[in-house]
Amino acid sequence: MAVVFGVSLAVFFLIRIGGDPSALFLPPEASMEEIARFRHLMGFDRPLVVQYFDFVSRAVQGDFGMSLRYEQPAMQLVLERVPATLQLSGMALALALAISIPLAILAAAWRGSIVDRVSLLISLIGQSFPAFWLAIMLILLFSETLHMLPASGKGGWQNLIMPAIVLATYSTAIITRLLRSSMIEVLQSDYIRTARGKGVSEGRIIFKHALRNAAIPTLTVIGLQVGALLGGAVITEEVFAYPGIGRLAIQAIANRDFTVVQAFVLVMAVTIVTVNLLVDLSYGLLDPRLRKGR
Amino acid sequence: MNPFIKRYLDSRLAVFGLALVLIVVFASLFGHWLMPFDPDAQDILQRLKPPFWRGEEGMHLLGTDALGRDIFSRLIAGARVSLLVGVASVVISGAIGVTLGLVAGYEDRYAGRILMAITDIQLAIPFLVLALAMAAVVGPSLWNIIAILGLTNWVQYARVVRAECLVLREREFIQAAQTMGISVPMILIRHLLPNVMSSVIVISSLLVAKMILFESSLSFLGLGVPPETPTWGTMIAEGRNYIGNAWWVATVPGFAIFFTVVGINLVGDRLRDLLDPRLRQVES
Numbered sequence: 303m304a305v306v307f308g309v310s311l312a313v314f315f316l317i318r319i320g321g322d323p324s325a326l327f328l329p330p331e332a333s334m335e336e337i338a339r340f341r342h343l344m345g346f347d348r349p350l351v352v353q354y355f356d357f358v359s360r361a362v363q364g365d366f367g368m369s370l371r372y373e374q375p376a377m378q379l380v381l382e383r384v385p386a387t388l389q390l391s392g393m394a395l396a397l398a399l400a401i402s403i404p405l406a407i408l409a410a411a412w413r414g415s416i417v418d419r420v421s422l423l424i425s426l427i428g429q430s431f432p433a434f435w436l437a438i439m440l441i442l443l444f445s446e447t448l449h450m451l452p453a454s455g456k457g458g459w460q461n462l463i464m465p466a467i468v469l470a471t472y473s474t475a476i477i478t479r480l481l482r483s484s485m486i487e488v489l490q491s492d493y494i495r496t497a498r499g500k501g502v503s504e505g506r507i508i509f510k511h512a513l514r515n516a517a518i519p520t521l522t523v524i525g526l527q528v529g530a531l532l533g534g535a536v537i538t539e540e541v542f543a544y545p546g547i548g549r550l551a552i553q554a555i556a557n558r559d560f561t562v563v564q565a566f567v568l569v570m571a572v573t574i575v576t577v578n579l580l581v582d583l584s585y586g587l588l589d590p591r592l593r594k595g596r
Numbered sequence: 597m598n599p600f601i602k603r604y605l606d607s608r609l610a611v612f613g614l615a616l617v618l619i620v621v622f623a624s625l626f627g628h629w630l631m632p633f634d635p636d637a638q639d640i641l642q643r644l645k646p647p648f649w650r651g652e653e654g655m656h657l658l659g660t661d662a663l664g665r666d667i668f669s670r671l672i673a674g675a676r677v678s679l680l681v682g683v684a685s686v687v688i689s690g691a692i693g694v695t696l697g698l699v700a701g702y703e704d705r706y707a708g709r710i711l712m713a714i715t716d717i718q719l720a721i722p723f724l725v726l727a728l729a730m731a732a733v734v735g736p737s738l739w740n741i742i743a744i745l746g747l748t749n750w751v752q753y754a755r756v757v758r759a760e761c762l763v764l765r766e767r768e769f770i771q772a773a774q775t776m777g778i779s780v781p782m783i784l785i786r787h788l789l790p791n792v793m794s795s796v797i798v799i800s801s802l803l804v805a806k807m808i809l810f811e812s813s814l815s816f817l818g819l820g821v822p823p824e825t826p827t828w829g830t831m832i833a834e835g836r837n838y839i840g841n842a843w844w845v846a847t848v849p850g851f852a853i854f855f856t857v858v859g860i861n862l863v864g865d866r867l868r869d870l871l872d873p874r875l876r877q878v879e880s
Contacts, residue, residue, distance in 0.1 A: 308717035316729055426865075430857040432809055432829075434816050435850035438836055442847070446840050526719070533722030537813055541836075551725070552817060555732040563729055571720040578720075 309571040313564045314357050366565040369554075376561040380547055380569050387539070387546030391531045393462055394469035398527075401470075402478040409478075410485030410516075411508055421478055428475025433534055437468045437541040454543035465542045469534050473527045480523050484516035517588055525581035529574045604866055613862025620856050624676035631669040632657070635826050639664035644842040659844045661834060667845065670826040671852050677827045678856065681742055681811040682804040688746025690800055693753025694792070698784045700754065701761020708758065715751045723748055727810065731819040738821050741814060745807050753799055760792045794871040801864035805857045812853050828853050 332340070341347045344367075345356060360366070366376040409421035444464065445453035451460050488494065489512050497507050536548030543549065547566055554562035605611055623630060632654055642651050642664040649656045658667040700711035718726075730744045764770060765788075773783050814820035815829030823830050828849040835846030 305713075305716050305720050308713065309720055312717065312721065312726075316733065426858065426861060430805070430809075430854055430861055432812050432816075432832070432850060432853050432857075434813060435832055435846070435853065438832065438839060438846050439850065442839050442843055446843075529719065529722045533724035536722075536724055536728065537817065540817065551728070555728060555819070558732075560733075563732070567721060567725055567729060570722055570725050574720050574722070 305575050306572065309568060309575075310358055310361060311354075313567050313571075314354055316564065316567065361568065366568075367561040369559050369562050371554075371557045371559045371562075376559075376565040377569075379550065379562055380565045383545060383547040383550050384569065386544065387532070387535050387548060390462060390465055390469065390539070390544065390546060391528070391535055393466040394531055394535075395473065395524075395528070397466055397470040398473040398477060399524075402474045402481060406478045406481035406485060407508060407513065409482045410489060410512075411504070413486060418482075421482055425475040425479040425482075428471045428478075431471055433468050433472065434537050434541050436471060437464065437538060440464045440468065441541075461542075461544070465538045465544055468541075469531060469538045472534060473531060476523060476527060476530075477520065481516060481520045484519050485512055488512045488515045514588060518585060521581055521584065521588070525578045528577045532570055532573065600870070603870055607866055609862055610866035613859045613866065616855050616859025617863055620675050620679060620859065623672050624679045627672040627676055631666075631672050633666035633669045635665060635669040635673040636824075637665060644838060644845070646842075647844055647848075658848050659842070661831070661845050662838055662842075667831070667848055670831060671828070671849060673826040674828045674831060674849065674852065675856075677738070677821055677825060678808050678811060678853070681738070681745065681821070682808040682860075684742045685745035685749070685807045685811075686800050686803050688742065689750040689803065690753055690796060692746070693750030694757050694789070694796055696750070697754040697757025698761055698788055698792070701758035702765055702780070702784060702788065704758075704762060711754060711758065715755060718748070718751050724810070724813065727814060728817070728819060731814055736819055736822050738825065741811060741820050745810055749803060749807070752803070753796065756795050756799060757792050760795060761788055764788055764791055798864065798868045798871055801860065801867055805860040805864065808853065808857055808860070 345353055348356075364377045368374065369376045369379050372379055405417070405421045405424065409415075409418040412418060441453045441464065444451040451464055454461075485508075489508075494507060494511060497511055502511075532548075535546060536551060538544070539546045539548035540552050547569065551563060551566045554560070554566065604614075633656075639651075639660075640663070642649075642656070642660050643662055645651065645656055645660045645664075647657065647659040649659055651660075656666050656668070658671065661667055661670070696711055700708040726748050727744050730748070731740065734740050734744070770783065770787055773787050778787075811820055812827070812829030812832070815827045816833045818830075818833065820829055821827045831849040832846045835842070835844075835849070838845050
């Protein structure tokens with residue numbers, strides 16, 4: 303709750319860090335009278351505290367003001383685009399997990415093997431790509447050269463493949479790296495040695511005993527990755543002209559449509575806070591010790 | 597030879613990474629002597645020529661862009677911007693994050709709680725979203741970008757430094773310093789800071805790589821360094837429009853970013869293994 307309050311402050315002051323916010327909304331050639339009228343209309347001529355309380359009391363009702371360009375409520379514009387972004391980020395996260403979890407488990411089980419080296423290479427390369435460049439390279443290969451996939455827009459599943467790959471790259475790298483190192487650490491612990499001594503099969507040790515414990519730090523990072531995914535979606539959507547909230551935000555910034563930008567930042571923050579709360583709650587499912595005292 | 601350097605050089609990958617970094621540093625320091633052409637000189641007759649094109653004034657090693665500018669020369673000019681932004685923003689983040697982390701770790705009753713609240717708030721807003729919005733408000737310029745990146749990336753420093761200080765604070769040498777009546781700023785700077793330096797170095801090296809990626813992303817979106825300055829991000833953005841008939845314009849600067857970032861990451865990973873193996877867990 304404190305976090306949402308802080309975010310609301312951040313969003314409120316965001317458009318005010320440059321001084322008078324009306325300079326952001328209005329074209330530079332606006333006359334003094336126009337500026338004065340606009341300031342009064344938007345309430346920018348009132349004390350900051352009053353402005354803030356006004357902003358918050360409207361914001362809790364979902365009212366961020368009208369989009370100056372589309373003449374629709376800003377929140378409605380953002381919410382209309384949310385499903386498209388969730389679909390894309392969800393697919394990217396699923397893809398990242400589908401690659402990174404098996405890869406990390408195999409790498410930790412056969413430490414020093416070819417699989418392990420491949421996993422290290424993937425995690426190094428995956429976090430060194432500029433996402434937008436990877437996107438352009440995929441377009442060059444699959445759309446311009448091979449004519450297999452559409453370069454932009456939203457429609458069938460074909461439109462989701464390249465954006466999802468681009469968005470998943472960084473998360474795949476981070477999750478692989480972290481799950482691998484947590485698995486290695488867990489596999490060296492005493493209780494695993496005991497289990498081995500008792501003659502428990504290697505498969506059972508890895509999946510039943512080690513993975514569960516290695517999952518906890520990994521889950522935290524997956525929670526943080528949701529933030530990275532939503533942020534990364536901004537760029538990915540822009541390159542592929544995919545109509546999600548990220549592209550909306552870029553257009554809003556270009557059009558100086560700052561009510562939409564504010565609504566966008568708040569929707570992002572609330573989503574991320576919710577996801578991290580769910581992550582916190584799920585620790586109890588993985589580790590019974592953490593259920594007590596909650 | 598210094599034993600630390602010797603251990604560093606034991607890893608072939610780390611040596612490769614260091615070599616990549618040194619190439620970029622060299623290019624940005626001595627770029628003026630390395631450029632075969634003026635990076636801003638336009639020549640419409642020579643536009644969109646492929647790599648190894650022999651023009652009238654010499655060979656365009658990596659081809660030319662849509663305005664007939666030499667891509668190789670612009671690549672070298674861009675190295676300086678990337679490195680400047682990467683290093684300068686990391687210095688700002690480090691200064692803010694380490695200071696706050698030291699204070700919050702030493703006195704965690706009020707300062708510590710406030711700091712943790714601020715970091716939670718910042719983690720709730722995706723960095724890129726925050727940076728985009730700020731860049732849109734303050735307008736694109738080289739120094740604005742450095743400031744924005746610096747002001748939005750100090751959280752990791754603060755968290756790690758604070759966690760280490762909470763442990764160090766209980767150690768005898770700090771308690772001895774307190775008993776001797778050494779002032780708090782002195783304890784923070786002379787006694788705590790040196791003990792967290794290895795973590796700070798590791799975080800910094802990996803953060804430079806991230807900052808270079810962030811800068812290129814912002815420039816690509818037109819919200820970073822103004823388009824008249826040659827940067828790798830804007831070069832890719834310009835090349836994107838000609839991807840169908842001149843693939844090299846967007847491809848080449850991307851490889852420059854990729855190899856620079858790989859190099860810095862390899863160096864950072866090696867430093868982490870040598871200086872602070874525990875930090876392997878601290879990754880977001």
